[in-house]
Amino acid sequence: xxxxxxxxxxxxxxxxxxRLNFIMWRVRNVLQIFLIFFLWDSIFADPGRVVFxxxxxxxxxxxxxxxxxxxxxxxxxxxxxxGDISNGDLTNYLLKPVNYFKYWFTRDLSSKALNLIFAALxxxxxxxxxxxxxxxxxxxxxxxxxxxxxxxxxxxxxxxIFIFSTFPFWYPEQAWGSIFLLFIFTEFLAGGAFPxxxxxxxxxxxxxxxxxxxxxxxxxxxxxxxxxxxVGVKAVLIASLWVGILALILKLLWSFGLKAYRAEGR
Amino acid sequence: MSKNSFLMVxxxxxxxxxxxMGKLLRFGFFIFFLIFLVKGTGTLAGxxxxxxxxxxxxxxxxxxxxxxxxxxxxxxxxxxxxxSFDLILTKPVNALFRSLMGGVDFIDFITIPPxxxxxxxxxxxxxxxxxxxxxxxxxxxxALIIATAFHIAVIxxxxxxxxxxxxxxxxxxxxxxxxxxxxIYREPLRGVLTYFVPVAIMISLPSKALMGIATPTGxxxxxxxxAVALFAALRFWNFALKYYTSASS
Numbered sequence: 001x002x003x004x005x006x007x008x009x010x011x012x013x014x015x016x017x018x019r020l021n022f023i024m025w026r027v028r029n030v031l032q033i034f035l036i037f038f039l040w041d042s043i044f045a046d047p048g049r050v051v052f053x054x055x056x057x058x059x060x061x062x063x064x065x066x067x068x069x070x071x072x073x074x075x076x077x078x079x080x081x082x083g084d085i086s087n088g089d090l091t092n093y094l095l096k097p098v099n100y101f102k103y104w105f106t107r108d109l110s111s112k113a114l115n116l117i118f119a120a121l122x123x124x125x126x127x128x129x130x131x132x133x134x135x136x137x138x139x140x141x142x143x144x145x146x147x148x149x150x151x152x153x154x155x156x157x158x159x160x161i162f163i164f165s166t167f168p169f170w171y172p173e174q175a176w177g178s179i180f181l182l183f184i185f186t187e188f189l190a191g192g193a194f195p196x197x198x199x200x201x202x203x204x205x206x207x208x209x210x211x212x213x214x215x216x217x218x219x220x221x222x223x224x225x226x227x228x229x230x231v232g233v234k235a236v237l238i239a240s241l242w243v244g245i246l247a248l249i250l251k252l253l254w255s256f257g258l259k260a261y262r263a264e265g266r
Numbered sequence: 267m268s269k270n271s272f273l274m275v276x277x278x279x280x281x282x283x284x285x286x287m288g289k290l291l292r293f294g295f296f297i298f299f300l301i302f303l304v305k306g307t308g309t310l311a312g313x314x315x316x317x318x319x320x321x322x323x324x325x326x327x328x329x330x331x332x333x334x335x336x337x338x339x340x341x342x343x344x345x346x347x348x349x350s351f352d353l354i355l356t357k358p359v360n361a362l363f364r365s366l367m368g369g370v371d372f373i374d375f376i377t378i379p380p381x382x383x384x385x386x387x388x389x390x391x392x393x394x395x396x397x398x399x400x401x402x403x404x405x406x407x408x409a410l411i412i413a414t415a416f417h418i419a420v421i422x423x424x425x426x427x428x429x430x431x432x433x434x435x436x437x438x439x440x441x442x443x444x445x446x447x448x449x450i451y452r453e454p455l456r457g458v459l460t461y462f463v464p465v466a467i468m469i470s471l472p473s474k475a476l477m478g479i480a481t482p483t484g485x486x487x488x489x490x491x492x493a494v495a496l497f498a499a500l501r502f503w504n505f506a507l508k509y510y511t512s513a514s515s
Contacts, residue, residue, distance in 0.1 A: 024432030031439040034455070035446075042311050042450035043303075051307055177284035184288050188295040199302060 003098065004106045011077065011110040026118050029067065030126070036193065037063045037130070047133075052198035057133040058224055062195055064123055064134065065220045070192065071119035073153045073215055077107040081165040082175035088263040105158055112154070137223050145232045149219040152239040157186075157215055159246040166250075169257030172264050191217030197226070211246065214239040267364075272372045285373050293377075296445075297322065311449040316391050317477060318447065323385045324473045325445045328406065329438070330381060332413040334374035336366050339434055342421045347428055349512050362503055365421055366414070394476045401485065405472035408492040412468050413441075415495035422499070422506035444469030464491050 015022055040063060043049075044056035054062070081104060084090045093100050127134070137143055160182060167178035187193055189212035196207055196217045207213055214235065222232040300322055304315040313321070342365055345351040354364050394402070420433045440463050443451070448459055448466040460466040467488040474480040 020427065021432060024436055028432060028435055028439050031436070031443065035443055038451045038455070039310075039446055041452070043307050171280060173278055174281050174284065177281050177288075181284060181288050181291075184292045184295070187292075188299070193296070194299055194303070198306065199299075 004102055007098075007103060007106045008110045011107040012114060015111065015114050022114075026115075026122065029071070029119070030122050033063060033067045033126070036066065037126075037132075041130075041132070052195070053226075054195065054198075057135045058226070059195070060132040061135040061224060062220055064127070064132070065223055066192065066216065067123050067126075068116070068119050069150060069153075069216050069219055071115040072112050072150055073157050073219075074186065074192075075108075075111045075115035076157065076161060077111050078104045078158060078161045078165070079179055081162065082168045082179055085165065085257075085261070086168040086172040086175040086264070090261065091263045101162070104162075108154075108158060135224060137225060139225070141229060142222060142225060142232065145229070145236060146219055146223045149214070149222050149232070149236050149239060152236065152243060153215045153219055155243050156211055156239060156246065159243065159250055160186075160211070163246060163250050163253060166253040166257045169260045172262075185212060186215060189213065190215040191220065195220075197221075211239075211242040214242060267368050267370075270369075272370075282373055286376060289373065289377060293326065311447050313447050313449075316388060317473075320385070320388050320392060320476070321447050321470065321473045322445055323381065323388060324406075325441070325469045327378075327381050327385060328409050328413060328468060329441060330374050330377055331410060332417070332441075334371050334378065335410075336414070336417045337371035337374070338365060338368040339417050339421055341369065343424050343428070346425055346510065347513075351425075351510065352512050355510075361507075362418065362500075366417055389476055392477055394478065398476050398478050401480070402472050402476040405475050405480075405485070405488060408489055409468040409472060411492040412464055412495050415492075415499035418496075418499035418503050422502045425506040426509045441465055441468065447473075461491070464488070464495070467491055 037060065040059045043051060044054075044059055047056050049056065084093070090100075093103065137146070161179070164178040164182045168175045189196075189207050189210060191213060196204060196213055199207070218235045218239065221227045222235065227235065297319070300318060301315065304310050304318050310318045342351075345354070345365075351361075351365075354361050354368075357364070389399075389402075416437050417434070420437060423433055440459075443459060444465040448456060448470040451459060456466070467484075471480055471484060471488050475485065
């Protein structure tokens with residue numbers, strides 16, 4: 001346990017090596033939120049307007065919630081894994097007395113902690129600048145369910161990145177391609193660009209049968225009270241099921257991948 | 267250089283297919299959302315569905331053209347950090363040209379013709395006059411000049427600070443704010459996006475010119491901003507070159 005604590009501390013400190021880089025990354029997050037915020041702000045310019053089942057307060061809370069939930073769920077260091085595999089650096093970790101998955105999960109947690117601190121500060125700043133109406137969830141049971149959904153989303157995203165990262169085992173020169181595809185799916189199918197329930201029922205049905213909505217959309221739906229407590233519990237159970245399924249898929253892919261691994265570049 | 271760049275991409279066909287698929291998916295998802303959104307709300311900041319789609323297509327054309335031409339910028343920082351920029355400076359080719367356009371992106375090139383067809387198709391439905399079409403093309407060229415100035419500024423900043431990986435991505439995020447008509451933004455952001463970071467001039471103004479709603483003053487100011495931006499970026503490049511230390515080489 002102490003070694004992973006050390007990894008956490010070192011990884012946290014590493015984020016400050018390129019401070020300007022980190023600040024730029026946060027600026028990018030704020031700009032992306034600006035785009036979504038002003039889009040919805042313009043659509044809901046009339047405070048009484050209700051579109052796609054959202055009023056102004058709820059849609060703008062969704063956008064602010066995105067800033068926070070994205071920083072927890074989507075901030076990650078695990079995107080370096082495909083590079084490790086394709087250039088042979090994975091060998092270093094296989095020879096060390098560390099669990100490779102726990103190592104990267106710890107690094108992810110450190111990245112999330114730092115990003116969360118900054119996202120909370122940015123959300124406060126944007127809130128005071130733009131003064132949007134905000135929906136505060138006060139039901140403790142719903143809040144608890146929301147935190148559980150966010151935790152499961154963190155695990156789900158970690159598993160997804162690892163699954164997509166196994167691609168270079170077979171195609172070492174394609175370290176970045178599969179992750180690029182995952183990012184695009186995540187942006188649109190997880191609800192990062194817009195709430196999924198504004199889409200036609202058939203499109204929603206297709207998207208809900210994938211694990212992506214459980215990354216951002218479902219936790220935020222639970223927070224906003226857009227779904228009942230029981231439906232929220234069902235969403236959390238489905239997310240847990242996806243964790244189990246993806247963990248199994250990863251286990252299989254990893255064991256096949258290690259057999260195909262040629263440590264090229266070492 | 268461009269031939270080499272094309273051959274390199276063709277040598278890795280799987281990568282090309284993955285990235286092309288990703289770019290098409292991103293475009294498809296977004297346009298699907300846009301159509302569905304504007305159909306549901308009626309208009310976006312007073313613009314019809316056709317007009318909103320045209321803004322989005324124009325944004326894509328400028329973004330893709332800039333990525334196609336200036337892909338080498340994304341590979342510039344490692345050259346400065348490792349000192350291999352020496353090899354460019356000592357060759358009988360303009361260092362700025364080589365650093366900006368030394369590796370065009372074949373994958374983006376593939377997406378340009380269908381995008382042009384879509385712009386023609388959607389633009390035709392807006393029923394523009396020949397003068398409006400000519401103004402649109404001229405303003406697109408001006409947008410590319412501003413994009414060039416941005417890219418020159420980014421690589422110059424890279425020479426001075428070494429630390430900026432995200433600068434080019436911030437430029438792209440800023441330009442992405444022009445995906446929608448600039449009218450959706452509130453002041454003072456709208457003013458910033460018009461004059462300080464001229465996203466409005468790059469993306470929204472050409473589209474508005476085609477729709478016949480651009481003011482002559484706006485058009486004149488946009489050309490002045492384009493010329494000033496390019497001049498300032500070139501001065502900045504010359505200034506930044508003096509800070510290149512050739513470290514690690």
